[in-house]
Amino acid sequence: MAEAVDPPFDRPDAGFNALEGWTWIGCYGGYYLQADLLIDFEHGFFTRQWEGRGPEVLAGYVSAGVSVHRPQQVHSALVLPASAASAEPWPQADGLVSDAGGQSLWVCGADCTPVLLADPVSGRVAACHAGWRGVAGGIVLRAIERLEAVGCRRQDLLVALGPAVAGERYQVERSVAERVAAQVAPFADLERVGAVLPDAEGLAxxxxxxxxxxxxxxLLQxxxxxxxxxxxxxxxxAEPLLFHSWRRDQQKAxxxxxxxxxxLDPDLVNLD
Structure with missing residues (x-):
């Protein structure tokens, strides 16, 4: 069995496994990232080092004998039950919520935020692809509503926001930030928490x-x-050795x- 090597950090002085609350998991295929908050759930945030291996292969690195579910992502706020996304042609959506045990739910991205949710009480999970359109459309909130519809409580939910473009590197038109603010909080509140920053280039x-x-x-709101x-x-x-980035490379990867x-508890109602 081949021995895994450390992930190729672009910041070698940062140190291996020095990310507070996050851990690199090594296996014979390489390393993937886990959120310590979701330690009781099998999960993984993979990197560009796994290029060429899709969910059908990656699922085997995080668990065994699970089904694979993924949407055809279209930058929407649509969330589907996992059973509706179990084979090609993959349905158009950007979020999935489990409706059975042993389902692996997958989303992909190259700057947008992968969001994984878990309910430690019921064992249900969700996965969302949250770009600015997804946040403006409330995609993660829709996933939470679907979980609540089958008995989950939002105060129990655990949420991990994976690697994505940092604010200082994500230049957008002010109108985009205003659309996000319209669904999240007043624009001034986004500025106060650092979700909106002045443009470093001073572009009008x-x-x-x-x-x-x-x-x-x-989520807090x-x-x-x-x-x-x-x-x-x-x-x-900022991490070209670790991640694909559309903003940086303008390539579809x-x-x-x-x-x-x-x-799951068989007494819980299934998602419709």
């Missing part, structure tokens, strides 16, 4: 948008406990993130 009509900070604020949210500090643009549902 533009700002810098920290989509993870905006997503986190949206919706009543999710701050201690139940963790956000990865890694930036996809992605990394995958997935989470596995636990055995």
């Amino acid at each position: 009509g533009h700002v810098r948008l920290d989509i993870r900070a905006a997503q986190q604020l949206q 919706a009543g999710v406990d701050a201690e139940h949210i963790t956000s990865c500090p890694l930036c996809t643009v 992605v990394q995958w993130s997935g989470i596995v549902s636990q055995q």
